[in-house]
Amino acid sequence: MLHADGAPVTKVGGKSLWPIQCTLVEMPPPMRDRADATMILGAWLGGTHPNRDLLWCYIVQQIHDLFKNGIIISTDAGEKLKFNIRAQYATFDLPALAQNCNIIQFNGYDACPDCDIHGIAIGRQVFYPYSATPAAPKTDHDYTTLSIQNTTVTASKGIKGPTPLTKILVFPDQIAIDYMHLVCSGHFKTLITYWEKNLLPGVFDQSSNYLISIILPHSFRYQFIPLVQYSQWKTKMFR
Incomplete structure (x- = not known):
């Protein structure tokens, strides 16, 4: 399992670190989530986003070689x-x-990595409203062909260009959905906003009091804060 993300490392200067991490999924959780069970395949440190090809190219090539040759261990x-x-x-x-x-950012048109839904603009935001007719799914063929064609933005289905990852992954099937941001801080936060507006007076406060009465296990590094202060919640609190 591969993972990459950026994190600021300095308060001044805007330097960020982008490590590429690898985990063996055969190891059972929570053992595989330990820091000493995580491999660092590469990293980018700089004041700008990493160069995609420079960061991934040699890592992908070595992984591709492992696909063909495997690993031989002598006991x-x-x-x-x-x-x-x-x-x-x-x-x-x-x-x-x-x-x-190498796809459109999440707040743009055609941003869904899994299907061809286009999105509509409402004010200054792009929304993806519910439709009874599912949008056509994007395929691995779309990612490998549209990325190298000189097409319009609409015809490209949000695929901006090639990425080395298509050599070792089947797109989009092997790209996990970002549950935390899409569901927790996205959809669920919107639901709480609706509840605050539409519930009977006092119900929202009662729910808030019940929430803060819950004592989480000591392994949690935080406790719930009142529901009425949900605008101050961090993303992990919406779980």
């Missing part, structure tokens, strides 16, 4: 064991998804 008894390697999927948050997969 103490002299026995040789061969392990086949494949990429399960990659995870990105929405900004990193656009950067690494």
Whole structure:
């Protein structure tokens, strides 16, 4: 499983670190989530977003070689064991998804990595309203062909150009959906806004009091804050 994201490392100067992390999914959770079980395949440090090809090219090539050759390990008894390697999927948050997969940002038209829904502008925002007719899905063929064609923005289906990741992943099937931002801080935050406006007086306050009465296990590094202060919640609190 591959993962890449950017994080600021300095308060002044705007330097960010973009590590590429790798986890063996055969290891059971939570063991595979430990820091000492995570491999760092590469990293980019700079004041701008990383160059996609420079960051991924050699890493993808080495992973592709592992697909063909596997890994051979010699045991103490002299026995040789061969392990086949494949990429399960990659995870990105929405900004990193656009950067690494070379697609339109999440707040633009044709931003969905999975289907051809176009989106409509309402005011200064682009919305993707519900439709009883599902949009046509994007395919791996779309990502490998449209990325190298000189087409219009609409015809490109939001695919801006090639990415090295198409050599080791099937797009978009092996790109995990960003549940935290799409559902937690996106859809669910919108639902809470509607509840605050439409619930009977006092119901929202009662829900808030119930929430703060819950004591989370000591392994959680935070406790719930009142529901009436949801605008101050961090994304993880919407889970």
